[in-house]
Amino acid sequence: MKKIKYSQMLPTTKIDYSVVKEKLSISDILLDIKEEKITFKIKKYKFLDLLNLQLVIQERRSKIRWIKKLTSNSIKSNGVIVINVGQFIQKYSHMVSRWDFYLIEECNDLGVIKEYRIGLFDRDVQFKHMRYFQSFVSEGTNLVTPYLTTKNGFSLVIKNYLNLSNEKLSFRMKLLKFNMNNSTITGHLKLKFLELKSYEIKSLLLIYRNKNENIKYEFQINEVRKKNYSSVYFCLDISNLLFENYYWDFYLVIQVDGEEFFLRIKNPSFKVKKKINHSIRQSYTYDNGYWIYPYITAVNSIALIYKEKEKYESEFYRFKERLAYLFYIIFKFYFDRKKIWLAFEKFSESAQDNAYFFFKYCYEHNKKDSFYYIIKKDSSDYKNLFEMDDKVIEYMSFKYMVYLYAAKLLISSESKGHVYNIRAQRGRIKQSLKRKKLVFLQHGVIGLKKVDHIFKKTSSNAVNLFVVSSNYEKSIIRDNFGYKDEEIILTGLSRWDQLTDKSCGKKTILLMPTWRSWMDDWTEEKFIKTEYYRQYTSLLNSLELERILVKYDIELNFYIHPKFKAYISKFSSANKRVKVYKYGEEKVNELLMSSSLLVTDYSSVAWDMYYQKKPVIFYQFDYEDYKKYQGSYLNMEKEIFGDRVFSLSGLLTIINEYAVRGFKEKKEFADKRNNYFAYIDSKNSERIFENIIQRQDLLKRRVDYDNYLIKLNSNKLIHKLWQYMKRNSLTSKLALNIKSALLKEKF
Numbered sequence: 001m002k003k004i005k006y007s008q009m010l011p012t013t014k015i016d017y018s019v020v021k022e023k024l025s026i027s028d029i030l031l032d033i034k035e036e037k038i039t040f041k042i043k044k045y046k047f048l049d050l051l052n053l054q055l056v057i058q059e060r061r062s063k064i065r066w067i068k069k070l071t072s073n074s075i076k077s078n079g080v081i082v083i084n085v086g087q088f089i090q091k092y093s094h095m096v097s098r099w100d101f102y103l104i105e106e107c108n109d110l111g112v113i114k115e116y117r118i119g120l121f122d123r124d125v126q127f128k129h130m131r132y133f134q135s136f137v138s139e140g141t142n143l144v145t146p147y148l149t150t151k152n153g154f155s156l157v158i159k160n161y162l163n164l165s166n167e168k169l170s171f172r173m174k175l176l177k178f179n180m181n182n183s184t185i186t187g188h189l190k191l192k193f194l195e196l197k198s199y200e201i202k203s204l205l206l207i208y209r210n211k212n213e214n215i216k217y218e219f220q221i222n223e224v225r226k227k228n229y230s231s232v233y234f235c236l237d238i239s240n241l242l243f244e245n246y247y248w249d250f251y252l253v254i255q256v257d258g259e260e261f262f263l264r265i266k267n268p269s270f271k272v273k274k275k276i277n278h279s280i281r282q283s284y285t286y287d288n289g290y291w292i293y294p295y296i297t298a299v300n301s302i303a304l305i306y307k308e309k310e311k312y313e314s315e316f317y318r319f320k321e322r323l324a325y326l327f328y329i330i331f332k333f334y335f336d337r338k339k340i341w342l343a344f345e346k347f348s349e350s351a352q353d354n355a356y357f358f359f360k361y362c363y364e365h366n367k368k369d370s371f372y373y374i375i376k377k378d379s380s381d382y383k384n385l386f387e388m389d390d391k392v393i394e395y396m397s398f399k400y401m402v403y404l405y406a407a408k409l410l411i412s413s414e415s416k417g418h419v420y421n422i423r424a425q426r427g428r429i430k431q432s433l434k435r436k437k438l439v440f441l442q443h444g445v446i447g448l449k450k451v452d453h454i455f456k457k458t459s460s461n462a463v464n465l466f467v468v469s470s471n472y473e474k475s476i477i478r479d480n481f482g483y484k485d486e487e488i489i490l491t492g493l494s495r496w497d498q499l500t501d502k503s504c505g506k507k508t509i510l511l512m513p514t515w516r517s518w519m520d521d522w523t524e525e526k527f528i529k530t531e532y533y534r535q536y537t538s539l540l541n542s543l544e545l546e547r548i549l550v551k552y553d554i555e556l557n558f559y560i561h562p563k564f565k566a567y568i569s570k571f572s573s574a575n576k577r578v579k580v581y582k583y584g585e586e587k588v589n590e591l592l593m594s595s596s597l598l599v600t601d602y603s604s605v606a607w608d609m610y611y612q613k614k615p616v617i618f619y620q621f622d623y624e625d626y627k628k629y630q631g632s633y634l635n636m637e638k639e640i641f642g643d644r645v646f647s648l649s650g651l652l653t654i655i656n657e658y659a660v661r662g663f664k665e666k667k668e669f670a671d672k673r674n675n676y677f678a679y680i681d682s683k684n685s686e687r688i689f690e691n692i693i694q695r696q697d698l699l700k701r702r703v704d705y706d707n708y709l710i711k712l713n714s715n716k717l718i719h720k721l722w723q724y725m726k727r728n729s730l731t732s733k734l735a736l737n738i739k740s741a742l743l744k745e746k747f
Contacts, residue, residue, distance in 0.1 A: 022117070040118075053104065093139065125148075178276065184235065221234045245307055358411065361689070376394070414443065510597070514602050610669075616641065618642050639672070
């Protein structure tokens with residue numbers, strides 16, 4: 001018997017119990033997909049007190065538990081159990097995860113808890129693709145699929161269709177060759193099935209990685225069947241294909257017993273990885289200025305990225321990266337002593353969010369000498385940093401590259417990608433960033449938008465310290481993202497330290513919708529056909545809105561999310577009381593402080609307004625799509641802290657209602673404030689800094705590849721750089737220009 005704290009069973013107590021772990025065989029597993037029910041029979045049910053049992057579905061990594069008490073309604077004759085998993089699907093279907101089934105016998109008089117792992121343990125294990133049951137459909141894009149493990153344990157996997165299909169076959173794959181010569185892509189891979197003898201490799205698919213678009217291109221393959229494996233060769237021309245931004249994945253279509261499976265092409269050889277990661281020649285540029293190139297994904301598969309070619313994506317900047325790395329290696333002892341911190345915000349082109357205010361606090365209070373802010377020189381927010389310019393580093397400068405290699409800690413309200421070329425998938429800096437520690441200040445409070453697929457502990461965007469504003473939010477991060485309590489710091493947001501009411505009796509409405517993940521980087525032609533565009537242009541040009549604004553002497557400011565900034569020219573209004581702001585034209589913080597009412601949809605700026613005790617209207621005309629593609633942690637029906645409306649007429653009615661009441665917050669929403677904010681003061685930045693210092697052990701950088709490279713002979717690196725210059729025909733004039741640029745840098 002093993003002693004553990006079993007607080008999941010009795011959460012109000014902290015007593016030690018003895019837990020006995022056993023296996024329990026079940027049979028006759030049946031699924032009712034429509035009713036969302038699972039039925040199974042317990043074989044030795046006569047030895048159990050069924051009414052003293054709880055069904056537990058436990059997430060394999062985080063150990064999150066969903067518990068269902070067995071009742072007389074769920075227990076049928078002859079040990080048959082019927083469980084409705086509808087609530088489980090609704091709560092967890094957004095999480096890509098794996099769950100195991102248990103039956104747990106509650107604590108008896110001897111202080112013993114029995115934990116039974118259930119499964120089909122008394123029968124032989126079948127081939128992998130035969131161990132999966134029919135999938136439950138969720139509101140989102142994931143499927144919830146019961147299956148049997150390699151030991152016949154009964155479990156669930158939550159994934160989208162393609163990823164689920166990929167895992168159903170047991171195979172080994174090695175990508176031996178991959179070459180992109182202009183628009184022609186050729187490759188060779190070795191594929192071995194561990195269980196199958198009869199199968200057909202039908203074709204190669206190039207599939208667009210998008211939640212609501214089903215775009216794919218099919219190509220022929222050439223298979224050479226060996227004794228126990230297949231050699232697969234492919235050749236495709238992409239010059240005439242129509243691509244969407246950004247990511248495209250390769251799959252093999254495999255047919256087994258009349259059923260098709262999709263295997264993602266993965267596991268590239270060392271030579272393939274090296275060639276893809278370090279050769280800019282592996283690309284093709286289209287006439288429209290876009291280019292496409294291969295990269296290795298976080299899950300070690302091969303993919304293509306299609307995007308507009310930026311000025312930073314050239315041989316000059318690639319060479320600059322390598323030169324900066326050599327510089328860092330030579331003077332590593334000096335830079336490591338500095339223990340550099342770097343702050344940045346969205347796309348490294350803004351200074352108005354939590355990272356800026358935290359940096360400003362540290363600068364003004366002399367908290368950290370080697371703390372620098374990264375920003376583009378042409379940013380409209382650059383002026384915000386004039387008084388701190390001795391600690392400002394220009395984006396993509398040589399100094400920036402050296403300090404990025406040397407940084408011990410990144411501090412931001414965004415993911416790591418925003419400190420570099422966010423879409424770049426190759427290069428030494430990109431690889432170095434993966435090993436950096438990050439304090440995540442957050443863009444806003446997490447609750448209205450599900451983002452654990454981006455920032456969860458097991459993702460490539462995992463952070464090391466996660467800032468939250470309440471115990472409610474902390475529980476969301478712990479239960480859905482997989483972080484430990486010591487990795488979550490309860491402080492509040494930095495920018496709230498500066499929040500003061502600047503409305504000064506002037507009545508102003510801020511209209512600030514958020515972006516839609518399923519509309520990322522759509523073309524303008526496609527965007528203007530969306531319901532999103534139609535709803536907001538109708539509002540901005542509404543005669544009823546104009547009547548309300550005139551009658552109550554109100555102004556309305558429309559500020560679009562930066563991810564939609566490319567479409568701002570498509571929004572206009574003939575109403576003189578409506579102003580449409582371009583991204584960066586005005587600070588969001590200032591707009592929030594000077595406004596009397598916020599109209600948003602699912603944006604986290606709602607929390608800033610709520611923090612100021614000002615009313616919020618949630619305009620959710622596309623809520624069904626939002627539930628499917630994004631989802632929220634808050635119960636929108638019960639926990640939301642503002643009025644919800646679903647139509648233009650409903651929105652105008654509520655706006656008029658608030659105008660009549662002088663934009664006073666409603667009591668029903670004000671009463672919820674203490675649930676969502678642990679602190680309402682001006683000490684959030686102070687608490688963040690103290691927590692960073694207290695948690696230095698968590699933020700120590702591990703020994704990595706950079707420390708190994710310092711052992712390399714610097715002359716060899718210099719020789720490689722010289723060979724690189726000769727190979728790429730870099731002239732002596734260019735070398736002189738680089739030397740001149742180095743002399744201008746201040747370290």
